[in-house]
Structures are given as structure tokens and as C-alpha cells.
Amino acid sequence: MTLTRFVRRAYSLRLALILQVLVPLALLLAAATWVGMKALESSLEERLEEDVQLIARAIRLPVSHSLEREEEEAVRQALESVFTIGRVYGAYVYDRRGEQVAAVGAVKPSAAERNRLQALAEEGRDTGEYELIEGRQVYSYFIPLVDTGGRISGLLQVTRRQSDFADYVSGIQRQAGLAALLTTLIIGALVLVGHRTAIGRHMAQLSHSMAQVEAGNRGHRAREQGPRELRQLSGAYNQMLDSIQRAEQELLERQRREAELERALASSKRLAALGRLSAGVAHELGTPLSVIDGQSQRGLRDPDLSPPASKAFRRIRSEVDRMSQIVQQLLDFGRPSNGEWRMLTVRDLVQRVAHTQMESDRARGARIDWVPPAEDGLMVRGHPMRLEQALTNLVQNAIHAANGGCVRIRWGRVGDRVALWVEDDGPGVPEGDRARLFEPFFTTKPVGEGTGLGLAVVHGIAQEHGGDVRLLPDSELGGACFRLSLPAADEQQKDEGSS
Known part of the structure; x- marks a missing residue:
């Protein structure tokens, strides 16, 4: 196992190049x-043999003439001339009987050798062969000598x-x-230098990029450079990182x-339980409060009081009246949205709520303005009393906050919704x-002036109708600005409502 790991660690791209390219190339x-x-x-062997043959042919004629005239000294001189070339081991002249006439650097042949030489002379043809002379392997070239009459001498x-x-x-x-x-x-x-220049340094940069990503730099991307294959590898690596990053973002978004x-869901469960509790408490308090109020009225009719x-x-x-209002808010908070839904014109809804609040004792001298949009006639589908109650709660909160100042109601289309500000x-x-405005029983009013259920009721009604309510960060009047958003009625719903 250790050897396997060692081999895997040692087997690099350079080693693979050496083993799979350079070694086969060297072999x-x-x-x-x-x-x-x-x-x-x-x-070369043929060439060297030809050199010996050329030397033999070169001295053949003078040796033949000297041998014919029986001038042994002349024969010897002719033989010695071949050593000036420096490529000859020995030169020998034999007569027709195989007897040695002259020799330079040679030994006398044996009887068997003389018979062979005599046979070669009688054949009258050039012959080359390898033989052993004085224990040395030599190449011998035999060429016949002829006299002036053409006879072999x-x-x-x-x-x-x-x-x-x-x-x-x-x-x-x-x-x-x-x-x-x-x-x-x-x-x-050249191959190793080329590998370093064309592949090695780019692979090193890619490894460096991987190390940076491993160290936590998720935004780092490898540079796409070098040969096409390495550019494709770097591009695929970057695409993989982008895919992983997108998957992580999608996972985080899904988790969020x-x-x-x-x-x-937990909030809905708590609100539902709280609503049931509020409805039960309101129901239990309603009867005693009615009795107390009735007895108070009878007491006030006593002339002797x-x-x-x-x-x-x-x-x-x-x-008792204040407690009755609290009970009514508890009932509103815990009451489900029963009753028939129908088409409502937003302008009529705003006008009813505005007129009712201006004529109420709770107006506190505040001025209520409403600003219709350019696209008037906007309609929503919902429960009339519940939507009127939601808008009333928002207006009452604004009146209380303005304290004799100005309250403004605006509405208009935002995409496929109708928004009321x-x-x-x-x-x-x-x-x-x-962050806690829409929690039940949370209020910023002094003790005895609010139950903290008004905005919670608005939030519940908005969710019942597929909308939402939120506090905007800025207001044109400088105070608070709440936006109630509801789905706008489409043409088919408008036609059904008009029919």
C-alpha cells in the first residue's frame, strides 16, 4: 500500500513524458x-576490401615484369612499396608451383598452403578470403601474375x-x-523545456488557483491561457466552480x-391559537359587560340618584364602553373571514372609511385627505367588512399619530396588485x-389607549386576501407610511362582479 502511494505520488506528468516519450524515443x-x-x-568492410584489391592491382604489373625477368630484388622493392600506403599487413609473391619468391612481413607457407596456392595460381582468377596468419585474422587477396605472353607466371x-x-x-x-x-x-x-514552457507553468498556475479556492477564496478563477486543451481544462474548472457557487447560493436561498x-407557519399557528383564545375570552367577557352596562343605565334613571x-x-x-371596544377587537382578531366575497371599488372603500373617521369622535381634529390615482376605477375582490376594518385600523393609527395633523390616503396599481398608502x-x-409592529398585543401607545391588536388584525386580513401590509421606510409627510397591498381584480372577475 505504501509503495502504491509512493508510485502514485512520484508518477508526475514529467515522469510520464520521460517514460512514455523520451525512453521509447531513445530506444x-x-x-x-x-x-x-x-x-x-x-x-566499410567492402570498402576496405576494395582498397586491398586496388593496391594489389596497382603493383601487379611491375611485380609480373620483375618476376618474368627473375629480378627478385625488384620484386621485393615492388612489394615494399605497398607499405608506404600504411594499410597493408603483408605482401607475397609465389611462382606457379606455390613456392614463395618474395615476401614482405610474411612467413613461409606450409606444404598444404603451397598446394592451395598452386591451385589458386592455376585457376587464374582473382580471389579474396579471410585466413589466419601467425595467429592473426587477416584478409588476403590473391591475383594471378602473367608474363608478356599472357601465361600465368x-x-x-x-x-x-x-x-x-x-x-x-x-x-x-x-x-x-x-x-x-x-x-x-x-x-x-528540448522536450522537458518545451513541457515546462507549454504545459508545466500553466499546470502550476492551475494548481495555484485550486489551492486558493481550497484556502477559501471562492471567488478566484483560473486564467484560461496556454494550449487549447489547457484552456479548455481551465474553462471547465471555472465552470465547475461557477456551478458549485450557484448550487450553494440556490441551497442557501432554499434554506432561507x-x-x-x-x-x-409557526407564527400562523401561534396567531391561530391566540385568535381562538381571544375569541373565547371576548365571548366570556361580553355577557358580564352587558349586564354591568345595563345595571348602570338603570341606576342612572333613578330620580333620587x-x-x-x-x-x-x-x-x-x-x-365598560372601553372594555367593549377591547372585546370587539379580540373578536375581530379571532374571527375567521366568513361571508361572501364580492368585487369592491377601491375609491368607494376609501371614501366610506374617510367619511366615517372624519365624523367620528376619534378624529381629534385631524385632516383626512385622499388622492385618487390617474387610473381610477381600480377594483379588488374580498370581504367588504374585513377590508373596511383593515383600512379603518390603519387610518385610526394615523389619526392617533398625527394628533390633529394631516392624514393622507393614496391608492394605485403596482404590477398585478392594488396598493393603498x-x-x-x-x-x-x-x-x-x-420589527414588532404586527405582533399581537404590541403597542406604542400609552397604557389604557391601545390593545396592540389593530395592526395584527390588518396583517391577518391582508393575508386572508392574498396580500400583505408593511411599514415603508420613508413618508412624504414625514411620519409613518403603511402600505396595504391586495391582488387586483382581473377583467373576468370584474365582468362576473358586474353581472
Whole structure:
């Protein structure tokens, strides 16, 4: 297992290039050199044999004339002349009987050798062969000698050591081997340098990019440079990182939405339970309050009632009225949206709520303005009383915040929805209270002036109708600005409502 890991770690792209390219190339070059040297060896051997043959033919004529005139000294001089060339081992002259006439660098032949020489002389043709002389392997070339009459008068033998051939070929082989080795080294160096220039540095940059991503730099991307394949690799790597980043973002977004849905579901469950509790409490308080109010009215009708008692009964009725309002808000909060939905014109809804609030004792001297949009006649589909109650709660909150100032109601189309804006010129909502505005029983009013259910009821009604309500960050009047958004009625719903 350790050896396997070591091999896997050591087996790099450079090592693969050496093993799979350079080594086969070196073996191929060595094989080609060997085949070439074999061919060269054969060619050189033939050439060296031709050199011996040329020397023999060159001295054939003077040796033949000297032998015919029986001038042995002249024969010897002719034989010695071949040594000036420096390529001959020995030269021999034999008569027709195979007897040695003259020899330079040679030994006398044996009886068996004389018989063979006599046979070669009688054949009268040139012959070349390898033989052993004084323990040395030599190449001998035999050429017949003829007199002026054309008769064979003897035999000329010129020899050359075979080691001369071998030494020369060995020298050529060494030079060829060195040349092949040098060529292999040069090619290897060029391949490795080319690998470094064309592939290695780009792979190093890609590895550096991977290391940066691994270190946490998720926004880093590899540079697409180098050969086409490496550019494609870098591009695919960048696309993979982009895909992973998109998948992570989608996962985070999905987790965020799931968390919001879980919070909304939990909030809905809490609100539903709170609504049932509120409805039960309101129902239980309604009957005792009615009894208290009725008894107070009967007490006030007593003609003998003293002024302090009359004042006390009126105070009781005032508090009972306030408690009745709280009970009504509890009932509104816990009441489901029963009843028939129908088409409502937003302009009529706004006018009814505005007129009702201006005529109410709770107006507190505030001025209520409404600003119709350019596209009038906008309609929504919903429960008339519930939508009127939601808008009333928003207007009442604005009146309380304006404290005798200005309240403005605007409406208009926003995409496929109808939005109603209710704003005031009051002090606005503190930043720390904005996140809890729509929680049940949360109020910014002083104790005894609010139950904290008004905006919670608006929020519930908006959700019943597929809309939403939110506090906007800015208001043209400088106070708070609430936006109630509801789905706009389409043409088919308008036609059904008109029919």
C-alpha cells in the first residue's frame, strides 16, 4: 500500500513524458543507430576490401615484369612499396608451383598452403578470403601474375589485418553512439523545456488557483491561457466552480425560504391559537359587560340618584364602553373571514372609511385627505367588512399619530396588485419598534389607549386576501407610511362582479 502511494505520488506528468516519450524515443534511436551501424560496417568492410584489391592491382604489373625477368630484388622493392600506403599487413609473391619468391612481413607457407596456392595460381582468377596468419585474422587477396605472353607466371597475395576493419568500425560505432546519446540528451532537454514552457507553468498556475479556492477564496478563477486543451481544462474548472457557487447560493436561498416558511407557519399557528383564545375570552367577557352596562343605565334613571352616584355610574359606563371596544377587537382578531366575497371599488372603500373617521369622535381634529390615482376605477375582490376594518385600523393609527395633523390616503396599481398608502405627519415609528409592529398585543401607545391588536388584525386580513401590509421606510409627510397591498381584480372577475 505504501509503495502504491509512493508510485502514485512520484508518477508526475514529467515522469510520464520521460517514460512514455523520451525512453521509447531513445530506444528507437538506439535501434536505428544499431541497424545503421550494421549497414555501415558491411559497407566499410567492402570498402576496405576494395582498397586491398586496388593496391594489389596497382603493383601487379611491375611485380609480373620483375618476376618474368627473375629480378627478385625488384620484386621485393615492388612489394615494399605497398607499405608506404600504411594499410597493408603483408605482401607475397609465389611462382606457379606455390613456392614463395618474395615476401614482405610474411612467413613461409606450409606444404598444404603451397598446394592451395598452386591451385589458386592455376585457376587464374582473382580471389579474396579471410585466413589466419601467425595467429592473426587477416584478409588476403590473391591475383594471378602473367608474363608478356599472357601465361600465368605466379601469384600475388596482399593481406590486411581484420583488426584494422574492426578498429575502424569500432571508432565509427563509438562516434555514432556518442552522437546518438548526445542527440537523445538534446531532444530530452528540448522536450522537458518545451513541457515546462507549454504545459508545466500553466499546470502550476492551475494548481495555484485550486489551492486558493481550497484556502477559501471562492471567488478566484483560473486564467484560461496556454494550449487549447489547457484552456479548455481551465474553462471547465471555472465552470465547475461557477456551478458549485450557484448550487450553494440556490441551497442557501432554499434554506432561507424554508426558514421563512417555518417561521411563518409557526407564527400562523401561534396567531391561530391566540385568535381562538381571544375569541373565547371576548365571548366570556361580553355577557358580564352587558349586564354591568345595563345595571348602570338603570341606576342612572333613578330620580333620587345623588350626583356622586350619578358620576360613578357614568364612569362605570365609560370603562365598560372601553372594555367593549377591547372585546370587539379580540373578536375581530379571532374571527375567521366568513361571508361572501364580492368585487369592491377601491375609491368607494376609501371614501366610506374617510367619511366615517372624519365624523367620528376619534378624529381629534385631524385632516383626512385622499388622492385618487390617474387610473381610477381600480377594483379588488374580498370581504367588504374585513377590508373596511383593515383600512379603518390603519387610518385610526394615523389619526392617533398625527394628533390633529394631516392624514393622507393614496391608492394605485403596482404590477398585478392594488396598493393603498396611509401616511401621517406624526413623529413616525422608532427604529427599534418596527420589527414588532404586527405582533399581537404590541403597542406604542400609552397604557389604557391601545390593545396592540389593530395592526395584527390588518396583517391577518391582508393575508386572508392574498396580500400583505408593511411599514415603508420613508413618508412624504414625514411620519409613518403603511402600505396595504391586495391582488387586483382581473377583467373576468370584474365582468362576473358586474353581472
